[in-house]
Amino acid sequence: MTSDDFGGSSRLPQERRVVTEIPGPRSQELQKRRVAAVPPGVGSVLPVYVTDADGGVVVDVDGNSLIDFGSGIAVTGVGNANPRVAARVKAQADRFTHTCFMVAPYESYVEVCENLNRITPGDHEKRSFLVNSGAEAVENAVKIARYATGRQAVVVFDHGYHGRTLLTMTLTAKNMPYKHGFGPYAPEVYRAPLAYPYRWPTGPDDCGPEAAAQAIDQITKQIGATNVAAVLIEPIQGEGGFIVPAPGFLPAIAEFCRANGILFIADEVQTGFARTGDLFACEHEGIVPDLVATAKGIAGGLPLAAVTGRADIMDKVHGGGLGGTYGGNPLACEAALAVLEEIEDRKLTRRARRIGEIMLPRLRALAERHPAIGDVRGRGAMIAVELVRPGGKDPDPEMTAQVARRCHERGLLVLTTGTYGNVLRFLPPLVISEALLNEGLDILDEVFAG
Template identity: 75%
Template sequence: MSTATTEGGPLLPQERRLVTEIPGPKSRELFARRQAAVPPGVGTILPVFVERAGGGVLVDVDGNSLIDFASGIAVTSVGNAAPRVVERVREQVGRFTHTCFMVTPYESYVAVCERLNQLTPGDHEKRSILVNSGAEAVENAIKIARHATGRQAVVVFDHAYHGRTLLTMTLTAKNVPYKHRFGPFAPEVYRAPLAYPFRWPTGPERCAEEAAAQTIDMIDKQIGAENVAAVIIEPIAGEGGFIVPARGFLPRIAEFCRENGIVFIADEVQTGFARTGHMFACEDEGIVPDIITTAKAIAGGLPLAAVTGRAELMDSVHPSGLGGTYGGNPLACEAALAVFETIEQEKLVERARHIGEVMLPRLHALKEKYRIVGDVRGRGAMTAIELVVPGTKDPLPAADVAKRCHAEGLVALTAGTYGNVLRFLPPLVIPDHLLEEGLSILEKAIAEHDKTV
């Protein structure tokens, strides 16, 4: 049995351990308090209350130790209490917690921006700004693109998820739960088809070419390329179902943007910082975005996000046109610097590739064995299976399988426009034996559900 350390804390056994039902009595008591204090609009996937976490496990208030295949939705890639993060944040909180970078700046903000400018794809001159969330990063990326180009239209894609604010909710494709009855929405947003190999009408072989052609045709005929400020896309669609666009699609769209003076924005909020086996997912096809948005895994669980882009785009905005009171909080900046160091020192890009090498063969074996598994996809430590009604491609809801996993001590998430995808985002520091055990729990859950369909 391996262990994980937290700075100054005891070892956390890396094991699945169930001592009560899931959720246990203490979690149920706390959940009753939660329901009385927090509105149902803030959802809860698994109502267990966590007391400690680290490595590949979450320990709840009842003493259960659950295998973590969620990472707080791709946030705790370096672990829930990574020693370097804990140490740097602890030191910073003793110095000062806030000044507002726009009032009296501090070095750590600058240092994070310098590292982002170095790490993100492309050797051109770059600038970065720091904000609080992925949605805020996307909003600012669109603001910058519109300001720099003098254009208004924004092109997004089917199955996209970009956030819950007014503009990012407009960019997001799925109605329930993200958009339902929250309109009216922001203007000048246009949606194009995503190259979704599993569901492309003429088959995966023609998917990239046809989807790109349809997108370009839509832009030319419905908008006019000269009116488009930005095209924004996730290199792997996250909430939409971990859809890996057909190879060749993203480079063609990026090329079209270059040819027409359109800002190509890569939304790497979920895919960034080693998750897919590259530092950034767009590197897989050699794509160099004009602007890249990042968040989630950037600061080990502290709220931080960034917009990094070509210097001429970022510098086009007038003084004080960008910013926010909490953006680039010093605690979060110190955490981010620790995350960058941890990824490098612990070789987590390579570790993510290894996780994919462990998970994907077993997931493909499930597809061969069980009728309800229609597709397996993903890269590195960002993988998924899509469930279907046997003998068809009709979506089969994934919630029941997820609940079976939860009951056995595996934290698994659903996703997808049709709610039929199980997605897996283990921490990059999870030990192999927990990966294997989690996959065995998943297979048991799928086998049981397969019999009922």
């Protein structure tokens, strides 16, 4: 399949169409109902109510067709309502919707695990099991690491995000909105510095080795390596601002873990399944984790997540120690099998790299014209710009929100993120057409031009 083939066979017209203000009148009516029914703690990036989505567009109740640079936060990489996914899910729904794998198992669960064992980094023997969400996968990975090592301490990193449960909220770095007021938090969680090239005090060139040395020194002196069960890290940070750790940082941390009997856990919840141009982001520097947590892009929009790890680690947990009622639901398993087929058949890792080849040069050219863009970064189809006040590196969350709002008004769905709320992140579906991708970048250009 050539790059121009994407979007050509889509069910919906792959075009931006703005026919009302955004949000339109029907969305505004639904928003009033939502306010009366749903607590305000559940936020939304853009209060438009969706009726259809396909390829690179999302259609709302008012008939607006928006270019999708969000993919449901990296979930619908193979496209929304992907035909292969929908067909397998429908066929499964006609057979049975649930038995609970722990009660009466079924083949699709086993097949998903076999595939995960095959495609995750490393040629060692592996085991996988399935849960419902990224937070649940991370929490189980930590649970397994503690059980297997007999140790308690877990090390995470500045700017990291790992979920909203008690443990994963503790593992997460950012206070507002994820942690504020929800304590006390889980014990034996420690935070180390991250190699954040744009904000490293001595600059990006020395960032990798210096940050690794600081992190290792902090772990050794403040915790004690023999007390650490696991080091947990996103190979590219998601909610922290799409921070790509400086080269050499991850390999140094992984080597420290190997030398000290510490398990290296890769949180690939947002980065996995071709998003960054590799099947998994840790492959970029040849990292082979002991445990991998996956979710989001695994099942095309159905709730599914997984923990995959070395067999000698995973097999240590006693019978009944892992599981859950809905984990590996048969509908979600069929969706995951379809997603894996789509990634392989349509060469979506290569497609993600192509998206990056289009986006990064255009965003860098935009940054040259607009000093408010302090940094352009990312890999594959996981790209971001960090906005700052001109003349320095002070974060500018107000401008970030303003740019996002103006994009939304023009029919481009973008997301904000970052510890300081000053990062625009772009997660287009891997199947988006190049025409639609470039039109979205044109809109961004117009917004910055004022």
